[in-house]
Amino acid sequence: MKITAFNGSPRGRSSNTGIMVSKFLQGAENTGAETEQIFLSEKKIGNCMGCFKCWISTPGKCVIRDDITNLLEKVITSDVIVMATPLYVDGVTGILKNFMDRMLPLMDPHFEKDENGECRHVKRYEKYPKVMVVSNCGMPGQEHFQTLKLHFRRMARNFHSEVVAEIYLDSGEMLKSPVLLLKPLIAEYKRNLSRAGVQFVNDGAISRKTSEKLAKPLIPARMYIREANKYWDRELAKLKETSPEEHK
Numbered sequence: 001m002k003i004t005a006f007n008g009s010p011r012g013r014s015s016n017t018g019i020m021v022s023k024f025l026q027g028a029e030n031t032g033a034e035t036e037q038i039f040l041s042e043k044k045i046g047n048c049m050g051c052f053k054c055w056i057s058t059p060g061k062c063v064i065r066d067d068i069t070n071l072l073e074k075v076i077t078s079d080v081i082v083m084a085t086p087l088y089v090d091g092v093t094g095i096l097k098n099f100m101d102r103m104l105p106l107m108d109p110h111f112e113k114d115e116n117g118e119c120r121h122v123k124r125y126e127k128y129p130k131v132m133v134v135s136n137c138g139m140p141g142q143e144h145f146q147t148l149k150l151h152f153r154r155m156a157r158n159f160h161s162e163v164v165a166e167i168y169l170d171s172g173e174m175l176k177s178p179v180l181l182l183k184p185l186i187a188e189y190k191r192n193l194s195r196a197g198v199q200f201v202n203d204g205a206i207s208r209k210t211s212e213k214l215a216k217p218l219i220p221a222r223m224y225i226r227e228a229n230k231y232w233d234r235e236l237a238k239l240k241e242t243s244p245e246e247h248k
């Protein structure tokens with residue numbers, strides 16, 4: 001099984017998203033999968049220009065000369081693509097959205113109805129990879145992922161595919177917390193991520209038990225909100241110390 005993860009965090013290698021994907025892929029790789037995490041923030045990916053030349057003049061190829069040709073090759077030769085993103089304004093980051101827009105050459109322009117009578121584009125390739133989603137967000141509560149979940153379900157449908165696994169961590173900034181008391185909880189969360197990778201390769205899905213553990217925040221929401229507000233107060237106090245004139 002070839003699994004390629006596309007990480008859309010602007011924080012790249014130091015992102016919470018990166019930690020989540022790395023641990024998941026570690027489990028998958030130890031179970032025999034071929035894995036790769038691509039940090040899209042390190043790639044040159046311009047905006048889709050909406051010219052439709054990838055459908056008319058150069059069928060299947062984008063006319064913008066940047067990293068997309070190589071990245072689309074990785075998409076189409078994978079069994080599973082992991083769309084990985086921190087939650088930005090209830091959705092994907094601009095980096096990941098740019099990448100998703102640039103996936104247009106993978107489809108044929110013609111329309112057809114799917115098995116539910118909904119319109120989509122015709123396939124250009126015989127086989128499309130399955131989709132997995134990994135995300136974390138800054139606020140507490142799984143409800144924040146509502147629009148993201150729906151977006152990827154619709155996106156996968158358009159790509160003649162389906163979402164086969166999802167990992168959503170709210171209160172995600174805790175993953176890198178330096179607080180000693182949290183270290184064992186963070187380590188346990190990471191072990192569960194690797195366990196999910198093992199299960200995914202062995203069974204094609206993450207078990208319900210592991211999924212539930214991965215959707216559970218590391219600390220209760222009440223505590224997280226209190227600590228987050230203290231953090232922002234400390235940071236703002238530092239700013240007042242360094243430039244008191246501006247904060248009169």
Ligand SMILES: Cc1cc2nc3c(=O)[nH]c(=O)nc-3n(C[C@H](O)[C@H](O)[C@H](O)COP(=O)(O)O)c2cc1C
Binds near residue numbers: 014085087088139172
């Ligand atoms: C521009 C921007 C928009 C954000 N929007 C949301 C949001 O809608 N909901 C939320 O819970 N967190 C939001 N966040 C917080 C991030 O999701 C959070 O910091 C996350 O842990 C970053 O993950 P990363 O390290 O993988 O980039 C936002 C952050 C930024 C910078």
